[in-house]
Amino acid sequence: MPPSIPRGVADYFGGPALRRRQLETLLRDLARTWGYGEIIPPIFEYAATFLTELGAQSVETLYRFFDRDGQTLALRPDLTVPAARIVGSKLYDQPLPQRYFYAGPVFRYDEPRAGRQREFWQAGVELMGAGSPDADGEVLALAALALQRVGLDAFRFSLGHLGYFHGLLAELGLDDAAATALQQALDRKSADDVRGLTDAWGLTGRPRDAVLGLLDLFGPQGDGVLARARSLALNNVMREAVDWLVEVEGRLDLYGVKALFDIDLADVRAMNYYTGVTFKAYAPGIGFSVVNGGRYDNLVGEFGPGMPAVGCAFYLDRILLAQTRRQGPPPDPVPDLLILPCPCGDHVRLAQEARDAGLVAAIALGPEDLARYPRRVRCQCDSSLLLETPSGSHTLPVTGWLERLF
């Protein structure tokens, strides 16, 4: 067999494997304290689940294959769609709202870049059946507090609302191709291209101002961004988007995280399924967003009775990369104690006592590199043991040895 693995996947071991699990555990535990229970979707599903009109992915980025019945299956490209499917098809009549957390690998057949392989890990929360600014505020605050808890500092969120752009498009009456051209120009923040389009379309007056002004609707809160957005708004859809963001800001303020958010109403690239607020988080040292999220009020309805929903996904690989840039590579885990075997056999009991006390204890099985272990325990077979530490050796009675250890 070749020793290699396919492009786009990776093996994890030692410190990086430990840190990955710890990050996942931290996020799971935090979400649990906010009332988010875990949802564990399958690794693969019918490809059609991911290819609905609102689906997450274009068909080229799906890992697709056939089962024996000839059904087309696909590895999950994200976990929001499976969560929406589960709620829409199974849990729709359970009390609302429902809060779910998930974590696991997802798969996309595209070019590996910046800490994202073709198999990469996501964790996330989905809040189903709540369509209020309170719900948006909850998910946004949870995301911000999670990044704080993870220990990324100086990260920033950008917060937008797709309703503003959709309202603008409706007012302009652009066809699909023109709307896409505007979306792409805005996504590149290319003022020249946006101006070129308004000229080509012969826009004048307030519609022209609204399009040209979009790229300036970016900045920290309190910078007057939302006031400018309201003065540029052409219709109620746009004004309602601004009002909604003001409401959400208020909720973020209650959580004390408002200062972490910048408004960006020109951030119009988002998954097809988003309908309202959208947000992304960026951390120093990583050129790509580490959290993506938003409101998707139409997705659950693809699979059952419709309901509003909001959620976000953490890109664990990128967060780990940001942590490594800050803190250095994670050290490989080393057992707290190495127990050396002895003729009387008490070494097994010593090891078990240490393990029961929550220590990581390994029994030496042969030639070991003793220097790897910070503490070594040699049973003397006379009701005492020798504890070897970097600062010297001590003889301890076997009875109550653990209490004296630290």
Added chain:
Amino acid sequence: MLTIALPKGRMADDALTWLARAGWSPPAAEDARKLVIPSEDGSLAYLMVKPMDVPVFVEQGAADMGIAGLDAVRERAADVYEPMLLPFGHCRLSVAAPADRPDRPLRLEISPRVATKYPRLAEAYFRGRGISAEFIYLNGSVELGPLVDMADLIVDIIQTGSTLRANNLVELREIMSSQGVFIVNRASYRLHAARIQSLLRALRAVLP
């Protein structure tokens, strides 16, 4: 400290001229072979890289900002912000062929051999027209391809056309027009928003 990637070569001079006009602190005079040069006031670092690599350094976040050709940004399919076009580096990416090529549409070519430094854009262009071309990826002297009968066509940057004429080639089709563009990493745009916005404003104020 913010980092800006500049394309080594002709465009770097233009870029530095405009940045200086906008009041950016210029690179401190240092060993010309150095690839990272701090600015005189220490607030910036200039990264001198191959023109085609500028978008990659910026996309990855190794540089917060960069000045690149649009051709390089599109060829590397870099996911960056492009807030400002710049008044230099004008050129076009075109398909060219030997001057004695019979006058007939490209789509009648069965499987032309195309020499290029731009594999992604060249492939997209031919594929978009249903022509299954064979691509020969070169790092320079692309014009040589037809001369030594290694290629039937080339896809390359044309500025004045003099290189083409000197090698007895003619331009057939323009694939894209290009010029200098100021690019910004998507994360840096947010994390250093105030600083980058003020640098951009200063630059915009001096542009024609």
